[in-house]
Amino acid sequence: NILILLFIGFFSVNYASGQNVIDVKGEPLRTTKYDELEGSPFIFKSWTKGDVNLVNGKSIRNIDLKYDEIMDALVFKGKEEDEFYFTDLIKNFNLNEKVFKNGFLPFKDFSSQSFFEIITSGKITLLKKNDKKIVETKEYNSATTAKKVIDNFNFYIAKDNKIIATQKDNLKIIVNVIDSKKSNEIVEFASNNKLNSKKVEDLKKIIDYYNKMP
Secondary structure (H helix, E strand, O other), rough: OOOOOOOEEEEEEEOOOOOEEEEEEEEEOOHHOOEEOOOEEEEOOOOOOEEEEEEEOEEEEEEEEEEEOOOOOEEEEEOOOEEEEEOOOOEEEEEOOOEEEOOOEEOOOEOOOOOOOEEEOOOOOOEEOOEEEEEEEEEOOOOOOOEEEEOOOOEEEEEEEEEEEEEOOOOOHHHHHHHHHHHHHHHHHHOOOOOOOHHHHHHHHHHHHHHHHH
C-alpha cells in the first residue's frame, strides 16, 4: 500500500492594491490523477486572473486561478508555480467576467458547496453548471484504457437560494414555480416575443422580464 500524505500549506497572495497581504490555505493538487486525459478538467486551460471572496470575510484580488469542473473546486498558483486547491471555504469568485457562487440549497447530486455560474440574477436567478465527468473507454482487443473528459451542461432556475426548476422543464412549469400569480403575463410575454424556454438566451430574456416586473 502506498501511503499518501496530505498536508496543508500556507501561502501569501496580494490584494489588488499590492499593499495588504493575507494567508491562503491550500492542499496540493495531485496532477497525476489527470495524466493521459483527453480534454481538460478546467473551465479554462491556462491560468486566469480572478477574484475570490471567502466565507471568513477575506477577499483576494487578481490572483492566478483555475476552476476544476470535475472536482468542482478552485485552484490557485503557489509561489513556486505549484498548484493548490483552496481549503478555506469560498463564497464566490470570478474568472473572465464569469461569476460563480455557491450557497444554494442541496439539489439532487449538488451540495450547498457546489458552484454555479450566474447567468442573470434578481428575484429569480438563472444558473449554469458544467458537471464534467471522466469516462473510460477501451477499444476492442485493446489492453489500453482511454480516459476522456465529457461536458455536461445544464441550466437551473433558483429562487431564494433554492433551485426550483431546470431549463428542461416546460414553460408552464417554469412560470408556475417562479410566480403562479403572474404566470399568464409571463407566458404572454414569451409568446408575443416568440421565446423558447429551451434556448438559454430566450430563457434569460423571460427571467429578466420577470425580474423587472413590479
